[in-house]
Amino acid sequence: GAGVSQSPRYKVAKRGQDVALRCDPISGHVSLFWYQQALGQGPEFLTYFQNEAQLDKSGLPSDRFFAERPEGSVSTLKIQRTQQEDSAVYLCASSPGTGNTEAFFGQGTRLTVV
């Protein structure tokens, strides 16, 4: 596709349930990012991949959060044993290179934990 695609667009999970969020970046983009955006806030960095290598996971809030990009293309963000504070919009972004290139964002997945 022409842009970054995320699925599902909306996810309702019961507290304690595991969820998996998918990101299809723009084809050929080297860099892939995950961000968490709480209501009324700016996006907060979670993790960064350069191809298949996860170079920065400093933003993951707990060991319940796990991300992977095994073939350097599609990425999955997994949240185990979801809690109410995990409710947010999860944004994926990709960029063709590193450093000064801008990132292109998907529409996000809105996760609601009930």
Next chain:
Amino acid sequence: AQSVAQPEDQVNVAEGNPLTVKCTYSVSGNPYLFWYVQYPNRGLQFLLKYITGDNLVKGSYGFEAEFNKSQTSFHLKKPSALVSDSALYFCAVRLTRTGGGNKLTFGTGTQLKVEL
């Protein structure tokens, strides 16, 4: 550590008037600076960036931003606002140094409302 401040939660302006959305940053090094816009139920859209060179950067939809190193600011401007510019605007910063990582640090956003 790097941070971005957007001091105004909301900016109201009349259509046809100039608009300014403020942004200041803090980094321990030279920054790359970005502006993004977010419409309801849509992802962030890139507007413009400052990398190096001319301090006045021009971007999409008639927007521009001025990098001011001494004031550590990167305010977004447009000479004549349109109702369709009404949206949520985010300023973001990234470090330029090698190994500094590529993560963007965002401000909290400024809601722009352009009225007739």
